[in-house]
Amino acid sequence: MAARTATVTVTAGNEVHGRDAQATALLRAQNVHRVLGQGDTANDVLKGVSLAIGGDEYVSIVGASGSGKSTLLYLLGGLDRPSQVGVNGEVFDPPSRVFIDGRDTTGLSDTELALVRNEKVGFVFQFHYLLKEFTAAENVALPMFKLGRLSRGQALHRAVALLDRFGLADKAKRRANRLSGGEQQRVAIARALANEPAVLLADEPTGNLDRKNSEIVAELFAELAAGGQAIVIVTHDTSLAAKARRRITMEDGNVIGDVSG
Amino acid sequence: MRWFISTRYFFAHKRQSLVCIAGVAISVTMFIAMVSMMNGFSDKFIIETVESSGHVTVHDEPRERETQILQRLHPDPDALLVIERTKPRETTKQIKNPTGLMAQLRRMPGVVAAAPEVTGEAIATYGTKNVNMQIVGIEPEQQVRVTTIGKDVIEGDFTRLRKSADGVVIGSGLQKVLGAKLDDTIVLTSTTGGRTNARVVGIFETGVTPVDYSRAYMLINSSQTLLDKKNVINRIVLRTTDYTKAEPLAKQIEQLCGYKTESWQEASANFLKIFKVQTVITYVITGALLIVAAFGVLNILIMAVLERVNDIAILKSFGLSRGDVTLVYMFQGMVIGLIGAIAGVLLGKLTIAGLRRLPIQVEGLVKSEGLLMSESVGLYVQAFVSALIIVIFAAMYPARRAAKYDPVEVIRGAH
Numbered sequence: 001m002a003a004r005t006a007t008v009t010v011t012a013g014n015e016v017h018g019r020d021a022q023a024t025a026l027l028r029a030q031n032v033h034r035v036l037g038q039g040d041t042a043n044d045v046l047k048g049v050s051l052a053i054g055g056d057e058y059v060s061i062v063g064a065s066g067s068g069k070s071t072l073l074y075l076l077g078g079l080d081r082p083s084q085v086g087v088n089g090e091v092f093d094p095p096s097r098v099f100i101d102g103r104d105t106t107g108l109s110d111t112e113l114a115l116v117r118n119e120k121v122g123f124v125f126q127f128h129y130l131l132k133e134f135t136a137a138e139n140v141a142l143p144m145f146k147l148g149r150l151s152r153g154q155a156l157h158r159a160v161a162l163l164d165r166f167g168l169a170d171k172a173k174r175r176a177n178r179l180s181g182g183e184q185q186r187v188a189i190a191r192a193l194a195n196e197p198a199v200l201l202a203d204e205p206t207g208n209l210d211r212k213n214s215e216i217v218a219e220l221f222a223e224l225a226a227g228g229q230a231i232v233i234v235t236h237d238t239s240l241a242a243k244a245r246r247r248i249t250m251e252d253g254n255v256i257g258d259v260s261g
Numbered sequence: 262m263r264w265f266i267s268t269r270y271f272f273a274h275k276r277q278s279l280v281c282i283a284g285v286a287i288s289v290t291m292f293i294a295m296v297s298m299m300n301g302f303s304d305k306f307i308i309e310t311v312e313s314s315g316h317v318t319v320h321d322e323p324r325e326r327e328t329q330i331l332q333r334l335h336p337d338p339d340a341l342l343v344i345e346r347t348k349p350r351e352t353t354k355q356i357k358n359p360t361g362l363m364a365q366l367r368r369m370p371g372v373v374a375a376a377p378e379v380t381g382e383a384i385a386t387y388g389t390k391n392v393n394m395q396i397v398g399i400e401p402e403q404q405v406r407v408t409t410i411g412k413d414v415i416e417g418d419f420t421r422l423r424k425s426a427d428g429v430v431i432g433s434g435l436q437k438v439l440g441a442k443l444d445d446t447i448v449l450t451s452t453t454g455g456r457t458n459a460r461v462v463g464i465f466e467t468g469v470t471p472v473d474y475s476r477a478y479m480l481i482n483s484s485q486t487l488l489d490k491k492n493v494i495n496r497i498v499l500r501t502t503d504y505t506k507a508e509p510l511a512k513q514i515e516q517l518c519g520y521k522t523e524s525w526q527e528a529s530a531n532f533l534k535i536f537k538v539q540t541v542i543t544y545v546i547t548g549a550l551l552i553v554a555a556f557g558v559l560n561i562l563i564m565a566v567l568e569r570v571n572d573i574a575i576l577k578s579f580g581l582s583r584g585d586v587t588l589v590y591m592f593q594g595m596v597i598g599l600i601g602a603i604a605g606v607l608l609g610k611l612t613i614a615g616l617r618r619l620p621i622q623v624e625g626l627v628k629s630e631g632l633l634m635s636e637s638v639g640l641y642v643q644a645f646v647s648a649l650i651i652v653i654f655a656a657m658y659p660a661r662r663a664a665k666y667d668p669v670e671v672i673r674g675a676h
Contacts, residue, residue: 070673079578080669111582118580125672129575131266133273143579145262191579203672 025052026198026230027076028099031092034071035083042087045071047253048096055198058225059232060241063250069234070203072250076232077121077201078105078113101198118146122192126204128184130176136163136187137172143194162190166220182213189220199230206237218243263585266576267592270565277561282601284557285648288550289605292644294612299543300640301633303536306469306626310532311525312409313467315376315498316507318528319362319514321354324521359494362518371501371510376403378496379481381488383455385431386448387439394435394477396449398484407500410465410478417443417463422480430463434474449477453489468628532626551648554601555655558594562659566590573663574671583664590663594656595649602648606641 034046046068053059053076061069074080075098082096084106098105101120105113117123122143130139140159144150150158160172166186171179179187185205192200202221206214218240225231225245235241249257271278329344356362363375379398384391401422405411411419414430422428429447431439441447441461450456459479466473485491499514501507507524515522526533566573573586581589613634623629 071669074669074672077578080667111584114577114580114582114585117578123578125575125578127571129571129578131269131572131575133269142262142266142576145265146580146585148262194579 025099026055026057026101027053027232029072029076029082030097030099031094032072032075032082032098033086033092033096034068034075034080035085035087036071044087045253046075046082048092049250049253049255051248051255051258053199053230053232055230056228057230057232057246058221058244059246059248060244061232061234061248061250062236062238062241066252067250068253069250073201073203073232073234076100077123077199078108078117079123081105081113118143119195120198122194122197122200124185124188124192124200124202124205126207128181128188128208130179130184130187130191132175132177135173135175136168136179136183139176139187140191140194143191147195149195159190159194162193163187166190182209182216185209185213185217186220189217193224193229199232200224202231202233202235204235204237205233206235206240214240263588264592266589267596270569270589270593271596274561274565277564278597281554281557281561281597282604284554285551285598285601285652286604286608288547288554289602289644289648290608290612291550292547292647293606293609293640294616295543295547296640296644297609297613297634297636298616298632299536299539300635300637302625302627303539304635305629305633306532306536307525307529309467309469309627310472310529311504313413313469313472314525314528315407316501316504316525317499317511317514318523319356319366319497319499319518320521320523321356321493321495322521323519324515355490355493355495356497356520359497363497365517366497366499366514369510369514371503371506373500373502374403374406375497375499376400376407377481377494378404378498379484379488379490379493380496381451381453381484381490383449383451383477383487385435385439385477386450387441387445390439392435392438393475394431395475396451396484396488397476397478398481398488399478400481404478404498407498410467413465413467414463415466417461419463419465419478421462422478425460425462426480427457427459427483428462428479429459430465430478431461432473432476433464433466434470435477436461436464438474449487451488455487455489457483457487459483466628470624470626470628473628548647551651554648555651558597558652559655559658561597562590562594562656563662565593566659566663569663570666570671573666574668577666577668578672586666587660587664590660591653591656594652594660598649598652598656601652602645605648606645609641609644610636 029049029051032046032049033044036043036045049072061072063069071080075082078100082098084096085091100116105116108116137156137159140162141155144155144158145152160169163169163172166189168183168186171183176184176187206217209217214237221231221233222243233240233244241247246260248255329347331342331344335342359377363377366372366375377400381396383394383396385394401419405419415433417430419430422430439447443461443464446458446460448456449459485493501510504525508526511522511524576586613636616632617634619632621632623632
């Protein structure tokens with residue numbers, strides 16, 4: 001398992017956000033392509049995206065449906081792998097690569113990539129996707145069980161502490177399917193933070209919540225970002241997007257805007 | 262962590278899981294009960310046959326038939342040889358110098374005892390009934406050392422053969438067919454024309470039907486007279502230290518003395534073949550039961566996977582690999598298999614105990630009061646392990662299917 005370090009310094013075609021960001025990049029996309037489907041139905045969802053995200057950035061990615069923003073998020077988090085060959089069989093130059101914490105994910109096996117996700121990345125989705133047979137605390141503790149650094153007891157203890165931070169201490173022992181939507185999403189965020197990930201990746205985290213709960217979640221993200229947590233959010237929610245310090249806009253598989261401040 | 266998830270999933274489907282477990286348990290129980298019954302009968306048959314007829318028997322003939330002189334000179338099988346009107350030589354077959362041979366055999370390692378026999382066919386007549394029987398002429402004192410026939414006598418006494426010159430000890434089946442009771446006199450007529458009045462001094466029952474319905478014991482001297490085989494010994498019966506090793510010993514003796522020497526396995530080869538077929542059938546049937554139970558497991562796991570596509574996606578998103586997801590479902594199958602197999606073994610044990618108590622009179626190849634059940638640790642281990650293996654195989658397909666789900670596709674599908 002040789003983790004290849006990045007040697008490419010110039011990325012063609014696309015704007016890279018700052019040379020410093022690239023050097024210390026936590027997540028880096030290099031000419032990332034993603035082709036979905038096969039043959040006649042093959043569809044180029046990402047058309048060579050290059051960007052770098054630093055270790056303490058709060059980034060939002062916005063764009064119309066089908067612009068490829070969610071796909072990009074999954075690729076950055078190692079949940080999916082970039083395509084190496086285009087619709088017409090062309091090989092990309094420079095090669096389509098994703099680096100997580102400086103490590104090229106291309107050559108990683110399924111198990112190795114899963115471990116990277118477990119250790120470095122926390123995902124939050126639009127639908128809260130808690131395991132309904134497990135309590136809130138157990139849901140939060142599961143990634144810790146997988147990582148295995150803490151004992152069962154310690155992991156559950158930490159899970160309860162995380163839930164307490166999000167105002168859910170009294171719900172820790174409740175089964176996941178007996179929580180409200182807003183509560184479930186907060187549990188999901190706590191779970192994403194379980195292994196102190198390098199980055200939190202959220203895909204429409206408020207997309208399925210009412211306004212009040214959306215605000216709570218937005219507030220949470222802002223607090224986490226203020227505490228130095230790197231966050232990337234894909235969202236339609238303009239007020240949530242506006243809170244991010246860096247806003248990336250996508251259209252038709254390309255990054256068309258990247259604004260900081 | 263994988264066990265933790267598996268067991269929780271298992272309890273989430275409590276009812277279906279229980280049905281599944283019942284399926285596995287019942288098939289394991291059936292497996293144990295059927296194999297136990299089958300083994301019980303064949304074990305009983307083998308033990309009784311072996312113990313009542315001896316472990317190894319030396320016969321008074323060479324194994325190969327004599328080849329004609331002409332054939333010996335022209336061994337080419339394609340040669341056109343016509344030999345007409347050949348007639349076997351009329352010689353009384355017998356073992357030469359039986360006393361010397363027996364003394365030699367008794368010194369062989371592995372041989373416990375040896376006893377001489379003279380055998381022949383006779384017809385027993387009692388009133389209007391005629392029955393064919395095999396006369397076995399014996400020395401009672403030596404016979405009881407090579408077989409358990411002395412203990413199988415249910416009426417009269419084996420030693421009474423000595424006291425009355427024309428005594429005969431007949432099988433319980435023969436006694437039933439003839440209708441003669443103890444101390445009745447039956448008429449024995451041999452195929453060579455000998456004829457004598459014999460008194461029934463004992464009735465034996467080995468439990469092996471073919472033996473009980475055909476065999477009669479007499480003193481060796483009376484038999485030799487009846488069968489017109491003066492001073493002839495045509496069989497030597499041996500008892501060995503370990504009857505399972507009778508086959509190599511028989512071969513060794515045959516090489517030593519040149520007479521055809523049969524182990525009990527060879528002598529009852531026909532029955533052993535039947536048992537073999539019976540064994541195959543039993544395993545096929547019970548194996549089919551296990552496979553049906555395995556389909557139940559397959560079914561419930563496929564359902565569990567389909568219901569939990571979202572869970573699989575989320576488990577993968579926070580770091581479970583394909584292997585981990587496979588194991589989560591394999592473990593779930595194994596929990597069902599384990600509980601089912603354990604329950605099946607316990608139920609099997611109870612079933613065996615229950616069947617043993619059933620007051621059924623069995624009279625087939627062997628005769629017994631109640632069903633004969635053989636019980637061994639090996640049987641339980643066999644049932645347990647095969648159930649577990651089959652269930653694990655059944656769990657493999659759904660587990661691998663679960664592992665193959667692409668989390669991105671699942672999450673996209675939910676949008």
